[in-house]
Amino acid sequence: MTATDTLASAALPVRVRRILEALLAQLQQALFLGVESSLDALEQELFLSANRARSNETQTSYLSHLQHLRRDRAKVLPALLARLEAELAALRSPPQLPQAVEQPPALLTLVEDAVIDQNIVLEEIARRHSHRHQQALHLLSQRFGVLAGSPALDEARQPLSPHSLCQALRVGAATLEVDLTSQLQLYRLFEQHVMSGYGELLEQIAQTLGRQGVLPGLGFAPQRARTPAARSASDPAPAPPASKTGLPPVELPGWVRPGQARRSTAPVVSFASLQRLLSASHARASAPPPAAKDAGLLPAWMKPGASHPAPPSLTSPGPAAGGANTTPPSAGAPHTGGFGAASEASLPTAHVLSTLQTLQLQVAQGQVPSTPLALEDIRERVLAGLRRLHGPQAELAREDADTFELLDLLYRQIGREVRRGPASDMLGQLQVPVVQAALNDRAFFLSPQHPARELLNAVAESGANWLGEDDTDPVLLAKLKAAVSKVLTEYTGDEAVFAQAHRDVQDHFQTAARKAEVAERRLVEAARGRDRLENAKTAAADSIDQALGARPIPPFVQALLSQAWADVLTLIRLRHGDDSDEWQEVSALTTRIADAVTGQDTPEPALPTQIEQALVKVGYHSDEAAVIARRLANAPEPELPGEPALKLQAKVAAAAQVAPRRPAPLPRSPAEQASYESLRRLPFGTWFEFVQNQQGDLRRLRLSWYNPTSGHALFVSARGQKVGEHTLDSVARLMAIDQARPVSEEHGSLLDRAWQAALAKLRDLAGMEAA
Secondary structure: OOOOOOOOOOOOOOHHHHHHHHHHHHHHHHHHHHHHHHHHHHHHHHHHHHHHOHHHHHHHHHHHHOOOOOHHHHHHHHEEEHHHHHHHHHHOOOOOOOOOOOOOOOOOHHHHHHHHHHHHHHHHHHHHHHOOOOHHHHHHHHHHHHHOOOOOOOOOOOOOHOOOOOOOHHHHHHOOEEEEEEEEHHHHHHHHOOOOHHHHHHHHHHHHHHHOOOOOOOOOOOOOOOOOOOOOOOOOOOOOOOOOOOOOOOOOOOOOOOOOOOOOOOOOOOOHHHHHHHHHEEEOOOOOOHHHHHHOOOOOHHOOOOOOOOOOOOOOOOOOOOOHHHHHHHOOOEEEEOOOOOOOEEEHHHHHHHHHHHHHHHHOOOOOOOOOOOOHHHHHHHHHHHHHOEEEOOEEEEHHHHHHHHHHHHHHHHHOOOOOHHHHHHHHHHHHHHHHHHHHHHHHOOOOOOOHHHHHHHHHHEEEEEEEEOOOOOHHHHHHHHHHHHHHOOOOOHHHHHHHHHHHHHHHHHHHHHHHHHHHHHHHHHHHHHHHHHHHHHHHHHHHHHHHHOOOOOOOHHHHHHHHHHHHHHHHHHHHOOOOOHHHHHHHHHHHHHHHOOOOOOOOHHHHHHHHHHHHHHOHHHHHHHHHHHOOOOOOOOOOOOOHHHHHHHHHHHHHOOOOOOOOOOOHHHHHHHHHHHHHOOOOOEEEEEEEEOOEEEEEEEEEEOOOOOOOOEEEOOOOEEOOOEEEEHHHHHHHHHOOOEEOOOOOOOOHHHHHHHHHHHHHHHOOOOO
């Protein structure tokens, strides 16, 4: 795709071209104010930076960038729109085949470092907004698939996605003659002024495409019912799941785990569908005892021998899928659940909610045990309270019992990813209000955007990523405790309480994410600096070894070469590079030193002076440099060594205790080599899971940067903090034994993953295997 492609020149049907031209005009109007505001803000920041500059040189640099920005800012929006138009024009073009991965260069240059910095910032912006608007982007991919005459487009080919806008911004920013820092600042201002309204832009695009007849009325999640409503007893048969295109097959070790049995992933379209899954699981549990290896899969409340009546027929009418149920089910269709059964004494949901409000008040006042209650304990307390008021025969209605059971499955899966600590305690405190939210609105199980689910996910994510034992964030902890306390004291059925608490937490998350990004960038810069220094030291040592060859020299002279003169070679290479005249000159001087110390050449009168000048340039004191120069040039020494010579001997003797260079890594096995090759192809920002102990506890870390030449790698936590020392070789060996594995970010939030895992287990218990 080239930036010169236009809709007018593209081979598109007339109707498709007309629709895309309307979209482009809408984009131009929507992006104009945001881009102009971003450029205005960048101008203001450059002007303020120039005023705050502490030197004339720095101030002149800022003013020069400001002048270039004012001169070229009119080119940014046209270049950005031209890139977007080129993507729209190529909508029906065949996808380009992936190009072969080129071998990395021997040394990363400053230009490549700048490119990497831009990639990190743009990828973070795109990743945040792709996750935030994943539902709207999924619908947009369906509509663009219609325009492209193909199935739904994947993210790599989807125009107007966050990744597409970020790459278009990069093209537009390239028209400005400003430094890297100003470009990165422009990217952040673009996120603030343009991407903040990206959700509204997606809605406008969806409305435009709908008016043009492109999948009008397309929706993703069912509407949440705020009040009880009668619905059809029978649910439509769910459509088979769409196939997903995967990556080309790569021979990798065990963490890929091919050949696992696939369970049905048909979408759950109503609460009645969930109830039928529960009924099928209980029917299977009531069957003759399975084999011992299968019985271990069942939770305690479904083990063979549990006391419960016969399950209902799978063809019996389902309950209403809406809000709270107030009508007990008929006695002729009993339902068995792990948390209770429906009977003639089933109480309306309003009574259950009233009892839960009393329990919630006790939790808020600290009248319950400090250990968080389990869902079964909460149900037992609720039943005990109901039976005190309504008699010993009082039971939960079928829908309410199923709600408790589904929440128990969900919490069990959340507990697999959240380590014990403050976050797990807060999840326990939220159980009572979450049960009320689910009883008030059964769409809690169907809509990922439900306010209670969003707050629950925020607390769970903090426990999995932020609140580790060694990186507790006290500010985040205080925010989460305040949000939980707000829900416990104020929630009486209004979802706005959950929504407000979630917004308070998200505000802190965004601030913490920005701080983590800054901290991570500093760590990346430091890691690159250490890597360059080590490469320069290795090149200096190789240059000395090459000059000496196999010729023996005195140990003291060898120490001077490997320490003092190696410092000269290292700093010259760092400052000027290995293709500079300065490096060639000092390399030639190294050869002359080797000839002098081995006695193969008569000492040159000018050689000590040249060596001394080189040492002084890199920071050696003149007296010490003169002593080193005489030794390296094999010049005559004074009869009585002076104080500088004695100090030098002591310093060299102390430095001689330094450990030798790191040995080469051991040969890799085929599985380790396959993991190593896959690591070298991973993009920066890939998340990994590392096994922490024998219990299998996992810790998620982000591969922030690596050098494929030296093998150095930088892993950071979710807070942008460096975690341990790693190399590509060591990580590949961990991957080969299943102690580390890359994690795909396509699974959504932690709560969504937990809910899908709970559904998969429920289908497994119900015996619903995919064909």
